[in-house]
Amino acid sequence: MSRPSTPTWEDLVTAALLGTDRRTPPGVSPGPAAPDALLDAAARETVRRRAGIRPARAAPRPEPAPMDPRPALPRAAARRLAQFLADRPGTTGGGRRGAAPDLMELLPQWLAAANAHGYAAPPEALPALLDAARGRTDLRPAALAFAGQRALWLARLNPDWRFALRSTPGGGAVLPRLEDTEGVRRLWQEGLFAERVALLAALRAREPAAARELLAGTWPSERAEDRLMFLDSLRRELTEADEPFLEQALSDRSRNVRATAAELLSALPGSALAGRMAGRAGSCVALDPLRNTPTITVEAPHECDAGMERDGVAPKAPSGRGERSWWFGQLVESAPLTAWPPRLGGRTAAEIVALPVADDWRGELHAAWCRAAVRQRNPDWARALLGAASSPDAGGPGAVSLAERARLLGTLEADERAAWVAGFIAAHGLSEAFQLLGVCAVPWSGPLGGAVVDALNIARDAGSYPWSFSGVMGLAERCLDPSEASRLDALMAAPEEPEDASPGAGGYWSEAFQRLVTTLRLRAAMAEELAGRA
Numbered sequence: 001m002s003r004p005s006t007p008t009w010e011d012l013v014t015a016a017l018l019g020t021d022r023r024t025p026p027g028v029s030p031g032p033a034a035p036d037a038l039l040d041a042a043a044r045e046t047v048r049r050r051a052g053i054r055p056a057r058a059a060p061r062p063e064p065a066p067m068d069p070r071p072a073l074p075r076a077a078a079r080r081l082a083q084f085l086a087d088r089p090g091t092t093g094g095g096r097r098g099a100a101p102d103l104m105e106l107l108p109q110w111l112a113a114a115n116a117h118g119y120a121a122p123p124e125a126l127p128a129l130l131d132a133a134r135g136r137t138d139l140r141p142a143a144l145a146f147a148g149q150r151a152l153w154l155a156r157l158n159p160d161w162r163f164a165l166r167s168t169p170g171g172g173a174v175l176p177r178l179e180d181t182e183g184v185r186r187l188w189q190e191g192l193f194a195e196r197v198a199l200l201a202a203l204r205a206r207e208p209a210a211a212r213e214l215l216a217g218t219w220p221s222e223r224a225e226d227r228l229m230f231l232d233s234l235r236r237e238l239t240e241a242d243e244p245f246l247e248q249a250l251s252d253r254s255r256n257v258r259a260t261a262a263e264l265l266s267a268l269p270g271s272a273l274a275g276r277m278a279g280r281a282g283s284c285v286a287l288d289p290l291r292n293t294p295t296i297t298v299e300a301p302h303e304c305d306a307g308m309e310r311d312g313v314a315p316k317a318p319s320g321r322g323e324r325s326w327w328f329g330q331l332v333e334s335a336p337l338t339a340w341p342p343r344l345g346g347r348t349a350a351e352i353v354a355l356p357v358a359d360d361w362r363g364e365l366h367a368a369w370c371r372a373a374v375r376q377r378n379p380d381w382a383r384a385l386l387g388a389a390s391s392p393d394a395g396g397p398g399a400v401s402l403a404e405r406a407r408l409l410g411t412l413e414a415d416e417r418a419a420w421v422a423g424f425i426a427a428h429g430l431s432e433a434f435q436l437l438g439v440c441a442v443p444w445s446g447p448l449g450g451a452v453v454d455a456l457n458i459a460r461d462a463g464s465y466p467w468s469f470s471g472v473m474g475l476a477e478r479c480l481d482p483s484e485a486s487r488l489d490a491l492m493a494a495p496e497e498p499e500d501a502s503p504g505a506g507g508y509w510s511e512a513f514q515r516l517v518t519t520l521r522l523r524a525a526m527a528e529e530l531a532g533r534a
Contacts, residue, residue, distance in 0.1 A: 126154060333375065350384040352384070386420065
């Protein structure tokens with residue numbers, strides 16, 4: 001059977017891939033003219049294929065984008081936003097950044113300020129804004145709040161921006177008015193999962209009891225993974241009124257649901273679970289009556305019984321961790337901190353933390369108290385476990401890591417937190433302060449900003465290895481009060497390098513302080529532009 005004289009599309013593609021020297025399609029003669037003949041044949045076949053396509057039914061035009069009632073950005077601020085969005089990470093390559101500000105690192109701060117003013121995003125900036133948020137998940141909450149409903153409208157038309165629908169509670173669905181009891185009930189029973197989560201969160205923020213009752217009505221029929229997500233929504237506005245529902249959830253079929261219910265109950269110091277945990281933890285910790293110096297002794301549990309498991313104690317210890325210490329830590333962190341002063345002689349939190357602990361149990365006990373202080377948001381215990389900022393031991397009396405200290409600081413008010421970190425930097429320098437600075441309010445307070453600048457100046461004058469301070473310098477660019485720029489001018493000159501200084505350190509420090517001052521002045525200009533004064 002002879003091959004057809006008219007080549008198929010597959011014949012043409014094969015010949016193009018292999019080359020006409022090795023294969024020519026049917027109807028094309030070998031030789032120098034074969035490449036041109038192949039292209040002519042491909043053009044004819046393209047026309048033939050297109051002519052054979054039946055026209056599809058015209059799709060309906062999309063609905064117009066929703067109106068944004070918020071006020072427009074001032075012109076200067078709109079130009080600044082376009083400048084930020086035009087900046088692309090990675091265009092300057094690796095190594096030293098030079099003295100120019102890192103604009104993309106300032107975009108989150110700019111977005112937060114624009115949202116605080118209540119401005120609407122310029123329509124022409126929305127595509128670039130969504131592209132930026134697509135590449136940086138940390139930008140998404142602020143970027144989507146700034147973009148508003150028009151971002152969701154665009155996301156439905158472009159698959160590259162679908163993250164906006166996933167990142168928005170309910171996928172951007174319009175929730176019924178909470179006063180519309182029938183609409184709320186219908187959406188809860190018939191809506192998509194994301195819509196139901198958004199509805200429960202909105203109702204919980206406004207009417208916590210109504211949200212709990214709505215969840216309780218369908219709880220037995222929900223899937224385990226959905227029950228876990230719904231239960232997590234009760235963290236907001238958590239009160240003693242939620243205890244009966246959470247106590248029932250301790251008997252749930254899902255281990256993760258039981259663990260979450262136990263965690264929420266342990267955050268309520270007056271709950272029955274907290275009382276049970278206090279009894280268990282108290283039976284493990286006591287003052288040794290035989291010692292002249294008051295000393296805490298620990299007798300960790302020998303088993304994890306069914307009652308402990310029901311109350312959220314995980315029976316299996318992680319690899320490399322002893323079972324008894326694992327169970328003990330969970331009991332202590334779930335017990336209300338108010339139970340310890342009566343148990344330990346009426347002492348205050350600071351006095352209890354200062355007591356010696358026998359048999360190397362101090363680290364385990366204090367680490368569990370740290371977790372309890374964070375979970376229960378107890379500032380008195382947080383202060384006791386943090387200790388004095390100027391303490392010679394940078395690890396503190398109770399925290400087992402800098403991450404633990406950062407979480408403890410999060411329980412304190414912003415001014416107290418900043419003052420403690422400033423004292424820590426004055427005593428210990430910047431080498432261990434990066435995580436602690438990350439939990440401080442922005443802009444940094446005057447004492448904290450002064451402590452950071454003084455420590456950087458000391459490192460600069462000492463000729464310290466400069467690149468080890470790049471993280472703190474980057475934080476200073478974003479967090480230092482812009483009003484500090486004028487007093488930093490003197491630090492922009494290259495310092496005299498000591499004989500033992502790192503090679504090139506002086507030039508780096510000069511460049512870094514130039515970038516810091518330039519960035520602070522840019523942030524000041526941003527604030528003026530957003531306020532409409534530029």
